[in-house]
Amino acid sequence: MMGDLRALGYSAPLRAAYEASKRSNFHRLLFREIDPASVPTSVVLSLGDQVPEGVAARTRCLDDARQVVNQGTRVFGRRVPTGARAEWGTDPLTGEVWPETTPWWQIDIRSEARLSDVKYVWEAGRHRDLVVLARASVLDPVGPWFDHMVLMVERWVRECRPERGIHWYSSLELALRAVAWAQVIALVGDRLHPDLRARMDHQLMASARHILVELPYTFSSMKNNHLLGDGLGLVVLGLMFPERGKNWRKIGDRLMLMQLRRHMRPDGFMIEDSLSYHRFVLEMLIVRYLLGGAPDELRCAMEAAGIGLLRLGVLDGPVPQFGDWDEGRILVDSGPAGSTAGSAWASLALSGFDVPLSTADEYDELAWYLGPERGHRPLPSLDEGCVQAGYFVRLDAGARRLWFKIGGGPSHQHADLSSVWIRDGERWLLEDPGTGTYNGPLHIRNGFRTSAAHTVRVPLGGDQLLPHRAFRWLRSVRSAASSAGRVDDCVAVLSVHNAFQTEHGRVARVVLAGPGGVTVVDAVEEARGGWTMTLPLGPDASVEEFFGLTDLVCHRGEESPWLGWRSPTYGRWERSTWAQVSGPSEHQGRWGVGEISNVQVDFRWGDSSVQARLSGSGSPLMLTAVGV
Structure with missing residues (x-):
């Protein structure tokens, strides 16, 4: 209870009044x-x-539409009957139906007695598949797409009456649905029967009022992507009902700007320390820009977030799936759910950068939203071999690319500060194991998000953040990093954090990347007790490819404790290999792929700074991290 009150802060009375109103x-x-x-x-x-x-x-869209008709709606990488051949309240996990006529505030979605993980039925209710069918109806007007879409919409307005049932529980879901319906109406609104169109408009109007009435709850508990989404929903609905909703758009823009000022950093990264949520928020900004009249501050945030993804490397191939991942989208595409490149390309194109015309055919985020026009600004140039991208430093070591996490945000993050992920060509040597679940068994939720699932050095039984409930943490961590430097033919970066300062002192890590390989040097300020570190290996990686791993035990698909798993998307996990290194306390350890043996590292611990002196064959390099 005290942890909840601390998390809510000054919003606790507002949240209490809201809960009293429900009860x-x-x-x-x-x-x-x-x-x-x-x-x-x-x-x-x-x-x-x-x-x-x-x-x-065009082919991608029609293939996707064919799967909607023949197999069902897409929910976290699988096809389910929800909405297509079964009630919209059908839970994809159990096949049972959430209450249809019960007021939404009387439905239990949180306790152990709830029907299921609500994210599954909500994912279907975001109506991405209705947009796909509407697009297919434009490309192939005589195909089965339009009739199938109409049947799904008719089922919806019949089963999901305003303020009744599971699909009216969350304002964010209403906002996302409004964005989807706006696209459906833009594509095939002239073919909809007037009565069906009127029933859709009734739900849209009810959605606007719901979002407005729910704002006290959003302000008290959801000052993150939810507040941005609510704002976007009000802008969309205000534009769809210009006379009735004169102030909705103004309120929506104010909400978005208010949250953006605390949500966005100047480097384009966000308080939500998650690749999935970065894409989610970026797409909100893209939609708001496309609607016209967007505040300049919002346009700048869109550009910065797109450049952040460019610097992270999403245009060059896979990147680590860091933080919480749940496939959340605003834009609709029929490509791989895990790709973030299309959203990055769209934001860069809208920001006036010269985007290759060939990308329009490759990414639906361009093909369906932007049209053929492109800007003329050259894409930002990046330093060769070493790029800082928000919470990360991205380094190239020959054919290998690695990401070193030197910071983090306070929301949707995992306990992964100082993690290292390594990709060798298209093959992951060290990967992020993913998310697993939010609302499923807590041991699985924590098994994926705690330090035990990441390449971080922790005391035996310790964790950087200490989990509390499904989303909160019991401690915060301060970190600092040096600028990148060069020693011999290598690039080096130092990162330090204070997660265990009270018990064990500060923890430092230097990463060296050169043509011959990657070397990681770990150090602790005070060597007390044993330490452990987990290396989640890629599907095709072998522990023999690494050096410096002693007292090594490999885990694969173990239930108790939860070790040796990977989650390719929300709600799914499969067996994987985690190499767990443990041993007695020591001040310094050295490991990696392709040892860089000619560079030695010595650490110096100051009161509020840490230095690492790197000695190679040439002049030594001094790296300094200040503020921790």
């Missing part, structure tokens, strides 16, 4: 039904209705 059923007055006869016809917005010229984009 007393005062919500019934707040969320009363809107008279359908009073709802005007919505305005068509131009959003996601650019018809691609390229064969690949």
